[in-house]
Amino acid sequence: MQDSYRSRYVDTNNVRLHLIEAGPQEGPLLILLHGFPEFWYGWRHQIDAFAGAGFRVVVPDQRGYNLSDKPKDVAAYSLDQLSKDVIGLIDEAGHEKAYLVGHDWGAAVSWWTANRHPEKIIRLGILNAPHHKVMGQHLRRNRVQRRRSWYMFFFQLPWLPEMLMRLGNWSVAVRLLRMTGKTDTFSEADFDMYRQAWARPKAMTSMMNWYRAMMKVKAVRPADPRIHVPTLMLWGALDSALGSEMAQPSIDLCDQGRLIMLSEATHWVQHDAALQVNDLLLEFFAEQLDLK
Numbered sequence: 001m002q003d004s005y006r007s008r009y010v011d012t013n014n015v016r017l018h019l020i021e022a023g024p025q026e027g028p029l030l031i032l033l034h035g036f037p038e039f040w041y042g043w044r045h046q047i048d049a050f051a052g053a054g055f056r057v058v059v060p061d062q063r064g065y066n067l068s069d070k071p072k073d074v075a076a077y078s079l080d081q082l083s084k085d086v087i088g089l090i091d092e093a094g095h096e097k098a099y100l101v102g103h104d105w106g107a108a109v110s111w112w113t114a115n116r117h118p119e120k121i122i123r124l125g126i127l128n129a130p131h132h133k134v135m136g137q138h139l140r141r142n143r144v145q146r147r148r149s150w151y152m153f154f155f156q157l158p159w160l161p162e163m164l165m166r167l168g169n170w171s172v173a174v175r176l177l178r179m180t181g182k183t184d185t186f187s188e189a190d191f192d193m194y195r196q197a198w199a200r201p202k203a204m205t206s207m208m209n210w211y212r213a214m215m216k217v218k219a220v221r222p223a224d225p226r227i228h229v230p231t232l233m234l235w236g237a238l239d240s241a242l243g244s245e246m247a248q249p250s251i252d253l254c255d256q257g258r259l260i261m262l263s264e265a266t267h268w269v270q271h272d273a274a275l276q277v278n279d280l281l282l283e284f285f286a287e288q289l290d291l292k
Contacts, residue, residue: 012088035104064206
């Protein structure tokens with residue numbers, strides 16, 4: 001329950017990040033990374049399940065979102081910087097390694113972190129986001145995926161995307177979530193929570209800057225794109241933004257990878273199939289930990 005969550009701030013990598021914690025302090029560390037346009041609340045269906053299983057669950061508002069710092073420079077939202085935030089959270093928690101799960105942009109950061117810092121990740125959970133190499137290939141060569149990714153290119157424009165999102169008390173932003181989810185993926189109470197987060201000063205521009213950095217900041221990709229930590233990918237097959245044809249090539253880049261397609265879930269798989277997602281991830285973690 002939310003009243004049992006611990007809310008605090010952590011200074012790391014030149015930013016202050018707000019985060020929610022739950023579960024025993026001495027438990028194995030599990031970090032959950034949200035995507036666009038959510039914040040820590042995007043893991044509301046998972047936090048209690050993982051905390052109840054004995055994990056120390058850490059769920060940050062990633063930089064630019066909700067209560068966390070919002071650097072002005074687009075370069076501050078590069079994958080290298082976002083990954084360093086994750087490493088800082090692990091170090092601040094006093095752990096050498098962590099279990100890491102990400103959705104959407106949070107999964108992109110998770111892929112990058114596991115690729116560049118495998119020594120810091122015990123096991124990796126990926127929800128509806130392809131490996132960075134696969135995403136780059138499909139944006140260049142797959143016309144269908146480029147059409148699906150129209151918003152990534154639209155978000156490159158200055159000020160206009162933010163202005164449109166704000167229209168009608170964020171009705172455009174809400175409509176995008178409705179269009180990409182199922183009728184019961186989000187409740188009106190959920191939209192109220194999101195509106196509150198989006199309305200914070202500089203928040204929407206900072207959130208858009210993740211996409212702008214993707215196009216404008218040249219990332220030095222590791223020479224070896226392979227993921228050397230055990231990886232479970234869960235993919236909602238009804239994703240209208242990211243084609244499921246990118247899932248298998250992504251898991252093929254993992255030394256120990258497993259892909260599970262959830263046929264009735266959309267891009268918002270951790271909402272649409274919350275119990276199944278929780279069970280699959282806990283089973284995956286329990287293969288190494290005595291949590292059964």
